Amino acid sequence: MFRRVLALIKKEFLAIWKDPRSRAIIIAPPLIQLLLFANALTMEIKNIDMVVLDRSNTVESRELISRFENSRWFRNIIYANNEIDIRTHINEQNVQIGLEINNDFAGQIKQNKPVSVQVIVDGRQTNSAAIAGGYASQIISQYSNEIDKRPQGASIRAEVRNWFNPNLEYQWFLLGTLVSLLAVITALMLTALSIAREREMGTFDQLIVSPLSSGEILIGKTIPPLIIAVIMTSIMTVLAMLFFNMPFAGSVFWFFVTIIIALLSIVGIGLFISSLCKTQQQAILGVFVFQSPAILLSGFISPIEDMPLLVQKITYLNPIRFFMTITKGILFKGMLPQDIIMNLIPMIIMACVALTAAGWMFKRKLD
Amino acid sequence: MMIKKPSPQKLSNIRIIRALITKEFLQIVRDPSSILIAFVIPFIYLVIYMYGINLDTVKVTMGIKNDDPAPETLTLIKSFDQSDYITPYVYNDKDLMYHDLIRSRIKGAIIIPNDFSSKLLKSRPADILIITDGSETNLANYAQSYPVSIANQWLSESRYKYLVKPPLINTELRYWFNQDINSHYFIMPGSLAITMTLIGILLTALVVAREWERGTMEALLSTRVKRIHIVLSKYIPYFILGMMSMVFSVFMCIVVYNIPFQGNLLILFTVGGLFLLSCMGIGLTISTLLRDQFLASQVALAVGFLPALMLSGLIFPINSMPEGFQIFTRFLPPRYFVSFIQSEFMAGTIWKIVLESSLFLAILGWLLFVIVYKKTAVRLED
Numbered sequence: 001m002f003r004r005v006l007a008l009i010k011k012e013f014l015a016i017w018k019d020p021r022s023r024a025i026i027i028a029p030p031l032i033q034l035l036l037f038a039n040a041l042t043m044e045i046k047n048i049d050m051v052v053l054d055r056s057n058t059v060e061s062r063e064l065i066s067r068f069e070n071s072r073w074f075r076n077i078i079y080a081n082n083e084i085d086i087r088t089h090i091n092e093q094n095v096q097i098g099l100e101i102n103n104d105f106a107g108q109i110k111q112n113k114p115v116s117v118q119v120i121v122d123g124r125q126t127n128s129a130a131i132a133g134g135y136a137s138q139i140i141s142q143y144s145n146e147i148d149k150r151p152q153g154a155s156i157r158a159e160v161r162n163w164f165n166p167n168l169e170y171q172w173f174l175l176g177t178l179v180s181l182l183a184v185i186t187a188l189m190l191t192a193l194s195i196a197r198e199r200e201m202g203t204f205d206q207l208i209v210s211p212l213s214s215g216e217i218l219i220g221k222t223i224p225p226l227i228i229a230v231i232m233t234s235i236m237t238v239l240a241m242l243f244f245n246m247p248f249a250g251s252v253f254w255f256f257v258t259i260i261i262a263l264l265s266i267v268g269i270g271l272f273i274s275s276l277c278k279t280q281q282q283a284i285l286g287v288f289v290f291q292s293p294a295i296l297l298s299g300f301i302s303p304i305e306d307m308p309l310l311v312q313k314i315t316y317l318n319p320i321r322f323f324m325t326i327t328k329g330i331l332f333k334g335m336l337p338q339d340i341i342m343n344l345i346p347m348i349i350m351a352c353v354a355l356t357a358a359g360w361m362f363k364r365k366l367d
Numbered sequence: 368m369m370i371k372k373p374s375p376q377k378l379s380n381i382r383i384i385r386a387l388i389t390k391e392f393l394q395i396v397r398d399p400s401s402i403l404i405a406f407v408i409p410f411i412y413l414v415i416y417m418y419g420i421n422l423d424t425v426k427v428t429m430g431i432k433n434d435d436p437a438p439e440t441l442t443l444i445k446s447f448d449q450s451d452y453i454t455p456y457v458y459n460d461k462d463l464m465y466h467d468l469i470r471s472r473i474k475g476a477i478i479i480p481n482d483f484s485s486k487l488l489k490s491r492p493a494d495i496l497i498i499t500d501g502s503e504t505n506l507a508n509y510a511q512s513y514p515v516s517i518a519n520q521w522l523s524e525s526r527y528k529y530l531v532k533p534p535l536i537n538t539e540l541r542y543w544f545n546q547d548i549n550s551h552y553f554i555m556p557g558s559l560a561i562t563m564t565l566i567g568i569l570l571t572a573l574v575v576a577r578e579w580e581r582g583t584m585e586a587l588l589s590t591r592v593k594r595i596h597i598v599l600s601k602y603i604p605y606f607i608l609g610m611m612s613m614v615f616s617v618f619m620c621i622v623v624y625n626i627p628f629q630g631n632l633l634i635l636f637t638v639g640g641l642f643l644l645s646c647m648g649i650g651l652t653i654s655t656l657l658r659d660q661f662l663a664s665q666v667a668l669a670v671g672f673l674p675a676l677m678l679s680g681l682i683f684p685i686n687s688m689p690e691g692f693q694i695f696t697r698f699l700p701p702r703y704f705v706s707f708i709q710s711e712f713m714a715g716t717i718w719k720i721v722l723e724s725s726l727f728l729a730i731l732g733w734l735l736f737v738i739v740y741k742k743t744a745v746r747l748e749d
Contacts, residue, residue: 123545153532165501
C-alpha cells in the first residue's frame with residue numbers, strides 16, 4: 001500500500017513540476033506579489049493634495065497654510081482665486097481636500113475671539129476622506145492651541161501606547177496578512193484543478209480502475225500540494241523578514257504547526273471543490289466562489305467585530321480567519337501555545353471534514 | 368426596384384459567425400459555472416460588500432480599567448458603552464486585560480488614571496491612557512482617536528462643562544458628494560470593477576485555452592473558418608454576458624441597496640462596455656498565448672483579479688503609494704473604471720474623468736484586440 005501511494009505522490013509531483021511554465025507560475029507570482037504589494041499598499045493616507053482659498057492673506061493665515069505644507073500628510077498646495085476654482089479642482093479630483101479661510105480670520109484671532117475655517121473633503125474616496133479631514137482638524141487645532149493666549153481649560157487628552165508595533169507600521173500588518181493570503185491562494189490553485197483536470201482529460205477513470213483505494217488517492221492528492229505550499233510559505237516568511245525587517249516574536253515550531261494545519265484545511269477544501277467539478281472551468285470558478293469571500297471576510301480589509309452578527313458567525317467557517325489570527329499572533333505578539341491551539345482546533349475540524357468529504361466523493365465515483 | 372443582395376461571400380461570413388456564436392452561447396448555457404460567474408458571484412460580492420465590509424464607522428472592541436474612584440467617571444464609562452464606535456468591556460484586573468489584548472479578544476485598552484477627575488476639576492487637561500494592538504495597524508488608528516472624541520463629548524456635557532473653553536480656531540468639516548461619509552456609497556459601485564474583471568479576464572482566459580486543450584481548436588481550423596470569425600465569436604457572447612451581469616449589478620446597487628446615483632446611465636454603460644472590452648482583451652490575450660487552462664487561470668488571477676482588488680484605488684488609496692507605483696497604476700484598466708464609476712455614482716458626470724477613462728480604455732481595448740487577432744493561429748504549425 002505504501003509503495004502504491006508513494007508512486008501516486010511521485011506522479012502528482014511530476015504533474016505539477018515537470019512543465020517549466022507551470023513551475024514558474026507556482027513560484028514567481030506569489031513572490032512577486034509579496035514584494036510588490038508590500039511596497040505599494042498602505043491604508044495610511046499620505047500625499048494629500050490641497051486647494052486653498054485664502055481670503056485673509058495675513059501672517060496668521062499664511063502660517064496656518066504653512067503648517068499644512070510642512071506636515072507629513074500633505075503634498076501639494078494649489079492656491080485658488082475663488083470658490084469656482086475650489087469646486088473645479090475637487091470635482092476633477094486634482095485635489096482631495098480644500099481649505100477656505102475667511103477675511104476676518106486674523107482680526108478675530110487678535111481679539112481672542114473664536115473663528116471658523118472651512119475644510120471641504122472629497123467624499124467619493126470615503127475612507128481616505130474621513131481620515132484626511134481628521135488630519136486637517138488635527139493640524140488646525142494644534143495651531144489654534146499654540147497661538148491661544150487665553151487661560152487653560154479642562155480637556156481630555158490621550159497618552160497612547162501601541163503595543164507590538166510602536167510606530168504603527170502598516171507594512172508589518174500587511175506582510176503578516178499577505179504571507180498567509182498568498183499561502184492560501186497557492187494551496188488552492190495547486191489543488192483546485194488536480195481532479196477536475198484529470199476528469200476533463202479522462203485520466204481520472206484510469207486512476208479509479210487502478211488498485212488504489214479512494215483513501216490512497218486522497219493521500220496522494222493531498223501531500224504534494226501541501227508540501228509545495230508549506231515550502232512557498234516558508235520562503236515568503238523569510239523574504240519578508242529579510243527585505244522588510246518583519247519581526248518574528250513567537251515560536252518557529254508553532255508557526256510550522258500552524259501553516260501545516262491551515263494549509264491542510266485549505267488543500268482539503270480545494271480537493272473537495274475539485275472533486276465536485278466536471279471541467280476545469282467549473283473548478284476554477286468554484287474555487288473563486290470560495291476564495292474571494294473567504295479573503296474579504298477574513299478580517300484583512302474590515303475588522304470582523306465590525307460585521308453584522310450573522311456574518312460574524314459565518315466567519316467561524318472561514319479557515320483564513322483563524323490562520324491570520326495565529327500568523328499575526330505568532331509573528332508580532334508572541335501568542336501563547338494555549339491560545340494558538342484554541343485557534344487551531346477549528347481548522348483541524350475543517351481539514352477533517354473537507355478531506356473526508358473529498359474522499360467520499362471519490363468513493364461515490366467508484367461505485 | 369432592384370434590391371441589392373449581399374454577396375455570397377458576405378452571407379457566409381455572417382452565417383459562420385452566427386453559427387460560432389450560437390455554439391459559444393450553448394456552451395455558456397450548458398455549463399452552469401458561466402452563469403455562476405455572471406450572476407451568482409456579483410451577487411455574493413455585493414452582499415459581502417454591503418454587510419461584511421465597512422470602512423467608515425469601525426466599531427472597536429476595547430477593554431476599560433477605571434482607576435479613578437470619582438463617581439463622575441461612571442458616566443464616562445456609560446458614554447463609552449452607548450457609543451456606536453466602541454464596544455467596551457470593563458475589567459478589574461489589568462493583567463487579564465493585557466492577556467486578552469495579546470490573544471485578540473480586545474483590540475485596545477483604555478485606562479482612566481486616578482488623578483483624572485481631580486485634574487479636570489482644576490480646569491487642567493487630563494490624560495487617559497490608551498493601549499492599542501499595533502498588529503492590527505488600521506484598527507489601532509481608530510482605537511487611538513475614538514476614545515478621545517467620546518471623552519471630550521462627555522466632558523462637554525458633564526459637570527465640568529463650565530471649565531471647558533471652546534477652541535480659538537474651529538474647523539467646519541464638509542464632505543462633498545457623500546455627506547454621511549457612508550463607505551458603501553463608494554465601495555459598492557467600486558466592487559463592480561472587481562466582478563467585471565472576473566468575467567472579462569478570468570472567464571475569457573479559459574475559453575480559447577479550453578479549445579486547444581480539448582483539441583476542438585484543431586477541428587475548427589480544418590474548416591473554412593477565418594481568424595476574424597474565431598476572434599469575434601469569442602468576443603461577442605462574453606461581451607453580452609458581461610454586460611448582462613453589469614446591468615444586474617447596477618440594478619442591485621441602485622434599486623435593491625438604494626445607493627444614490629447622480630450620473631447618467633448611458634454614460635455609465637458606455638464606459639462600462641469599454642472597460643469590459645479591455646478586460647476581455649487581456650483575458651483572450653492570455654488564453655491565446657498560453658493555450659492551457661491551468662496556466663491561463665493563474666496568470667489571469669495574477670494580472671487581473673489581485674491588481675483589481677489591491678491597486679485600483681478601491682481599498683488602498685493610490686495617492687499613498689510610492690511614486691513608481693502611482694505611475695504603474697495608470698496602466699491598469701480597473702484604476703480608471705473605479706475612479707470613473709465612483710464619480711459617476713456620487714458626483715454625476717464629470718467630463719474630464721469620463722473622457723480620460725474612455726480614451727485609455729478604448730486604446731487599450733483596441734490594442735489587445737489587434738494582438739488577439741494577430742496571435743490567433745490559422746494554421747497548426749503556429
